[in-house]
Amino acid sequence: MTTGPQAACPNCGRAVGSGDNFCEGCRTELVPAVVSGDAPTAATECAFCHAAQLTADGYCESCGRKQPSARDHIEVDLGLLAGVTDKGLRHSRNEDAMALATAEQAGHPVAVAVVCDGVSSSRRPDEASLAAVQTAVRVLLAGVREDADLLETSRAAVAEAQRALAGLDEPGPGDAPSATFVSAVLTHEAATLCWLGDSRAYWLGSGPGAEAKRLTDDDSLAGEMVAAGLVSEDDAMTLPGAHVVTGWIGADASGTEPHVATFTPPGPGVLMLCSDGLWNYRPGAAELAELALPRALTDPLGAAAALVSFAIEAGGMDNITVVLAPYPPTAPAPEEKTADE
């Protein structure tokens, strides 16, 4: 590993070490999480009628059309992992959100990701998912940096996200703001997973014997019926109400315990988190691996974008989010070279 100052703090300009989380001068977070939906749009004219009368709440003052949101399509590439989220074709907004982060633990790079899918029947689901990923990634990142127990940290992240959603709530029709949740912390040893609802984690293995598999069980009517042996997985998804989630984070779900699991990859491969907008069209792990590999091993952003395009071409009925993290997590090659020189 490199020693000595390698870069300058973007805030105060003070020299900082490559493994530092915070600037010692001004406490600026040096490797912050990247959250989908942080960026505002800068459009000045209507995307539909071209009138230059956009209101603060995002409508055209002439034709009334809702202006495209920055959240409609976002790509994030952190090298160690990458993600793409998209509104899809049939929904009016993107109620999925993702947060990606990288950290260093005992000299090894760590990838952190959270994907949430706002529950459409609840109030302000788009804000719920965004608040959840924002809050959870902060807790996860802090846990990794402090070398805390990752299963406990994951549970704590869900509990914090629950509180954030409760704080969002205001009275109105529909359910309290709620969202599905899936998080992963991928170290060089294992993946720590945590979830509620029907957003999933998959292992996409690349070598012989390293088979692809689904790592999470859905909290959904379909998932519960499959688990109870009442229907086959293929049949379950065709049932009415198959997508009704039976577990979620939200003000009305405080105290709900999330599922946690640790997965030790058998060899090289890719960890994937995704919302149902993707797996609806290709639920099987082997088929997903076929779509994603081998590109995802070396170009996670390109592979995530390709998976999103696949879901859009298949119908784009729902919002789609895909996060890919190759295993073992290896710091991007070009940066290491620069550091060694």
Add this chain to the structure above:
Amino acid sequence: MSSDFTVEISQNEYLAEGAEDVNAIVTVTAPDTGLAAPVDDQGSAEIIIIDCSGSMRSPRTKIEQARAATAAAVDVIKDGVAFAVIAGTNKAQPIFPLDYGLAIADDQTRFLAKQAVAGSLPRGGTAIGQWLRLAHSMFLSHPASLRHAILLTDGQNQHESPEQLGEAISLCEGVFSCDCRGVGTDWEVSELRRISSALLGTVDIVPDPSGLAADFAAMMQTAMGKQVADVSLRVWTPQHATFRFLKQVAPMVEDLTSRRVQSGPQAGDYPTGAWGAGESRDYHLCVRVTPAGVGQEMLAARVSLVAATPSGPDVLGQGLVRAIWTDDEALSTRINGSVAHYTGQAELAQVIQEGLEARKRGDEDTATAKLGRAVALAEQSGNEGTAKLLAKVVDVVDAASGTVALKKRVDDADEMALDTRSTKTVRTKK
């Protein structure tokens, strides 16, 4: 200026592909307490107009009760409020004060006003337009911004044409609000409704003169509670949208669609009159828009509550009516409870009025069908007040299906009560 008014929108924003009508219920509520001072500090003015035509003498109790009711209302007028009492016949004359202006309420002026009222003598005919014109000029003699009148009559507007009355109403529109009361059963419901509706007031029957005093005092009490004058609903709609209607639907049905005053290239103002603390009203808005594609969202209307102030319009609250096109039938077929409820309440008022008209024409089949439908609607929506009034005009065989028979003999007062109160609605239970 207080900005604590709330504007709440209840709607199903999801439309099926290609659907173009967007419906919403807009609930406007004034703050409970702490309403800031009136929009300007010129205070309020009250005029009581009592029918002093010859017919008020028969029975004699009618004029006596009208005098007592006026006295009761005068007692409720707060210190400092500008007020007057007008005697209406085939012309109009001030009873108090006599100088064609307004007096400022205090113990002495209230006493003098009651004395003058006690000495008023019924003689002559009925020309309500003249009464309104006099009230209009007396109101304008004073700078008060909250102007309200109570008008009492016992007979029809015989001594002027409907056109003359119409002109007088137009003159007064936007200048003052007017609650109308008919005593006995010789007056015309549609005539008083025409006035109260245009002048943003209420209309009701007081069949027995002995009920007048309590009613007048209550009306004046409500008027004294008004704190914000000249509030309008401003509705912005997208280009190429068609404004279908805006109706007040609670506490009573009042179609405001034709009251639009253009306030911008894509916006119109609809007057709502004055508001008291904690007062809440519901409006049903319907806008026809050009459908966008599935997955697209459009702002179908922006509803703002706007108060006129000397320094220009002040926005007191705002709500958004949205349209989102979806191919998810579970979303687009969801019926909004408030919209459905008030659609029923508006229909209830309409079928009662149509049914009573048909009954007057002697068209019993239509009357039975319309009033039967009314019974069913009142039953479904839990509008017990209207259901009771209906039961005095028809024999209800089965309320749920609206099976009724017209009563052979109906008391005039019962029929008029049903007519005047047909627009009263009940709110949805939340």
